[in-house]
Amino acid sequence: MDAARFLRPSARGRVPAAATIFLFTLTALRCGHSQVPLPRVPAPEAGDASVARGEYLVRNVAVCGGCHSADAKNPDGALAGGKEFRNWRIGVARASNLTSDADTGIGGWTDAELVRAIRNGVRRDGRLLAPVMPYEWFHELSDADAFAIARYLKTLPPVRAEVRQSPNVIFRIGKVLFLRPKPELAVASTPAGANAAYGAYLTQHAALCAECHTPRTGLLQKPDRSRLLAGVPKPPADFPARPSNLTPDSETGIGRWSEADFLRAIRTGKDPEGNAIHPFMPWPELKRMTDDDLRAIYAYLRTLPPTHTAGIDE
Numbered sequence: 001m002d003a004a005r006f007l008r009p010s011a012r013g014r015v016p017a018a019a020t021i022f023l024f025t026l027t028a029l030r031c032g033h034s035q036v037p038l039p040r041v042p043a044p045e046a047g048d049a050s051v052a053r054g055e056y057l058v059r060n061v062a063v064c065g066g067c068h069s070a071d072a073k074n075p076d077g078a079l080a081g082g083k084e085f086r087n088w089r090i091g092v093a094r095a096s097n098l099t100s101d102a103d104t105g106i107g108g109w110t111d112a113e114l115v116r117a118i119r120n121g122v123r124r125d126g127r128l129l130a131p132v133m134p135y136e137w138f139h140e141l142s143d144a145d146a147f148a149i150a151r152y153l154k155t156l157p158p159v160r161a162e163v164r165q166s167p168n169v170i171f172r173i174g175k176v177l178f179l180r181p182k183p184e185l186a187v188a189s190t191p192a193g194a195n196a197a198y199g200a201y202l203t204q205h206a207a208l209c210a211e212c213h214t215p216r217t218g219l220l221q222k223p224d225r226s227r228l229l230a231g232v233p234k235p236p237a238d239f240p241a242r243p244s245n246l247t248p249d250s251e252t253g254i255g256r257w258s259e260a261d262f263l264r265a266i267r268t269g270k271d272p273e274g275n276a277i278h279p280f281m282p283w284p285e286l287k288r289m290t291d292d293d294l295r296a297i298y299a300y301l302r303t304l305p306p307t308h309t310a311g312i313d314e
Contacts, residue, residue: 036120036181038112042143050144054152057145060288061207067095067132070161075285080105080159085132085238089221091168093130101158114150115143120181128175130167134211136223139182141205142189178220194292199300202293203229207286209297213243215309229304233311241278242311249306262298263291 044050058064058079065075067083079098086092097105106114113124121128121135129135138146171179190201203209210223215232217224231245231252245253254262261272269283270276277283286294 036116036122037184038110039115039119039143039146039184039186041112042147050148051151051155053145054148054150057149057206058152060285061202061293062149063208063282063285064098065285066282068098070159075282078159079153079156080161081163082161085130087132087236088168088170089174090130090132090171092166093132094163094165097159097161097163098153099156099159099161100154101160104160104162105158106153107158109154111147111150111154114153115146118149119146119185120183122181128179128181130165130171131179134208135182137205137208137211139185139205140187140201142187142201144189145206146187192292192296194295194299196296196299196303198293199296199298200303203297203300207289207297209246212281213246227307227309229301230307231309233309239280241280243281245307245309246301247304247307248302249308252309253306254301255306259295259298262301263294266294 059076063075065077065079068079068081069075069077070080070082071077072083081095081097083095084092085094099105100107102108109117109124116122117124117129117133117135118138119135119141120139121131121133123129141149190198192198210229213229213231214223214225215227215230216222229246230249232239232243235242247253248255250256257265257272265271265277266283266289267287269279269287
């Protein structure tokens, strides 16, 4: 359709009413995308260890380098971005440069702007991030942990590496019509400990186990929370392995694994039968997590309803 002809004033000199309403609606929807306020910045405490906590989360728990490292073979490398994610729903999204370079990285961002991007999916300029960035799960990352991550990222040496996004028309339309950032939310810290409550926090919002191990459904490929952590027998084409079933199902999950089996698998990259775990599962980084954090995750996984998922090991 010729847009200029469609919007040309009628014989009476007016744009058709339907077109006016349509344009007004699109404009209102688009303007609403950027209206997520910046979070309140917590005051640093005496002996603040937030940078060290941020490094632990970025490098060992969330393993941000799995996507943001400039070296695909080294998740511990410079987080200069560039890795491509291709999907017909979004076009080509590329992992952002998270180093402190002022021009191509986050050197000019405030801590609050970084936290809003991580938890709400909103860029510094108010645009929506592609949902390849897992803000669906990071949304409930605690204030303390989110700001710890931001503070650590600001310490990274600058690497000049421009990263450009290539969204397709489907994603552009989706941002106007139905894709939204996550709402503002203040999240108190879950007390750390080797227990299921803290394990739930780590599994879903910090370590991102749920991001890979939960199947997705529908046109928007939203996580199917009714099958939380039940494995993905039909993963995206760029997944080199099927994420396994982490529920306590005795046949297709980890129902027969003891706590010692679980910790050994993360530490060594071998399951209780001695089979190697695919390196797509970032166990070489996760093995640096503390014993209590891994015990917490195991304790939480044991509370999940056993879910049988066929096709994981085929």
